[in-house]
Amino acid sequence: MDMNAYLSMFIDESQDHLQALNENLLKLEGDPNDLSIVQVIFRSAHTLKGMSATMGFEDLASLTHEMENVLDLVRNGKLAMDAFIFDVLFKGLDALESMVGDITAGGQGKADVGTIVGALKSIVDGSYLTRSQTAATAAAAAPAAPAAAIDEFQLSVLKQSMDSGLKALRIDVSLEESCVLKAARAYMVFNLLEEKGEVVKAIPSVTELEQEQFDRSFTVIFVTEHDAKGLEEAVAGISEVEAARAEELDAGTLESLARPEPAAKPASSAAAPTAQPGKPAEAASTGEARKPAGGAPAASRTIRVDIERLDALMNLFSELLIDRSRLEQLATEIGRGELTETVEHLSRISGDLQSIVLKLRMVPVDTVFNRFPRMIRDLARSLDKKVELVVTGADTELDRTVIDEIGDPLVHLLRNSLDHGLETTEGRLQAGKPETGTIWLRAYHSGNHVFIEVEEDGRGINSAKVKAKAVENGVLSLDEAAKLTVDEVNNLIFAPGFSTADQISDISGRGVGLDVVRSKILSLGGNVSVESKEGAGSKFSIQLPLTLSIITAMLVKLGSEKYAVPLTSIVETGIVKKEAILTVHGNRMMSYRNAVIPVVSLSRVLGAPDFCEDDEEESEYIVIRKGDKWAAVIVDDFIGQSDIVLKSTGAYLGQTPAISGATILGDGQVALIIDPNALFK
Structure with missing residues (x-):
């Protein structure tokens, strides 16, 4: 039998079982006497052993078999779980994940697991207790x-x-x-x-x-x-x-x-070494609906689909969307009733199809969140801190493209919260807090965005220290630092290379600062902000778009050229008279809803060849927002809203300022997509 035909299925199933083992072993560590959890863990290990043996991965099967022997003693009441057993089982899971990773990369799943097998056998025969007594x-x-x-x-x-x-x-x-x-x-x-x-x-x-x-x-x-x-x-x-x-x-x-x-x-x-903080267990995610870890097996109503097939489907639908826009424009120009009705029906069907295609690519953030409880456990042990991780909203869905990119920023924020945010056990007791710190990881929908929050009840951001460091690094002058609000001071920690750590560690930051997190989130079309109260803790909030493939945009004109501005960044549109635009300290400003906001000329930013608003008595504008910053962008004219397909500009245009991509319009023209975040720079 050609086992290669089943290799992809084996890898996906193995990753699911390993994730279930990690999650349930963490639950068991919180309640070591709950034998129902042991039964679930044993079933997952038994299934993984059988699959590995069938596929011919003997090292994987033999290590799982030794772990299964330990779990069998526990579930039959012949062995009580303790810290040593938990450490050895977790180390065994790390080795299994490493072996599955090797198989995924084309290897044979080989690994030197003699020390772990020896420790597991010492647990089964009871000699590890003798070792503890004689150490x-x-x-x-x-x-x-x-x-x-x-x-x-x-x-x-x-x-x-x-x-x-x-x-x-x-x-x-x-x-x-x-x-x-x-x-x-x-x-x-x-x-x-x-x-x-x-x-x-x-x-x-x-x-x-x-x-x-x-x-x-x-x-x-x-x-x-x-x-x-x-x-x-x-x-x-x-x-x-x-x-x-x-x-x-x-x-x-x-x-x-x-x-x-x-x-x-x-x-x-x-003896299982303490898990290394730099190597958290990160089970690869397949992005499909996950099977329940325990209980009676439910009838399967899902199928596994290769992500490349979904990408191909999205690309084909993108072409269909472009042709739909072209048909709508032709129907309007020709004016035939039968053609118009047919195109309207086609638009409704393709709209439903668009919704289904986008939902196919939506993945619960649980596929990213599920790696963090184990990582937090290992880091807490290495830092000698007591921490509880509370996860809510793990079923919130995001596009697979976004999901693949947010893992590293979240790892950085969680490590930062645990290392720099939470005090030591002694420090918390001195501050009158419970000795166990809490980190909250939340996800929820709001409009066309998903928000992910990382909050802890630690020491909070030391504003005086941040100001001093900013002045020392040349980010601000002393006079500028004195005028900053609390929120502005807190957001200074996102400056490049900014770090207030007295000692650089490999747990968080490594002296790099949080600018890496912000850069990654901004590249996804999102935003990140921080709220903090000294002595009470900090909360990092990440705002992300639901999808990066198809978006709703406002189409605008600059002379003969057409551009698209993502609708999620637009607050309002309007018209302003020339005399209403004022110049303050060399910067153009305008009054907007009891506030004064800067005015940005899109034609000057992009160098539009055949439009200049200086010749206009009144100008159309778009109000855009980034966090707590607002700006009015002057354009030539509005065309209207449209669903557009994002296309990469490739190497030809490179990293053109203020341009994030391109799209093809219904008339076959190419419209460049404006990056509103870049306009604030």
């Missing part, structure tokens, strides 16, 4: 060195050092069970030792220690002129080091380290 005395007991401790080159270095009068030491270090930042403590030990001599070998390797891929114990082979007792006391004095034992090695011991007895790697070293 405190591991360093004092001077355990045998792991296999292949040193190679021939390291042996030569150690012998030469001993011949020159130096001492070769073996130092076994054990960290406290409550230690959170194990890599940081290991770094402190190495920093101390490097001041006293030279590290020849670390077991596990330095890379594994940096990535926290070890339990709580590690060994260092070390060359020094200092005595073992003094070094032992110095290492033991480091914070969160539970025990340290230094032993001087002789030539015979070194030989045995270089030629050890073959031994299986102990399961205790397979």
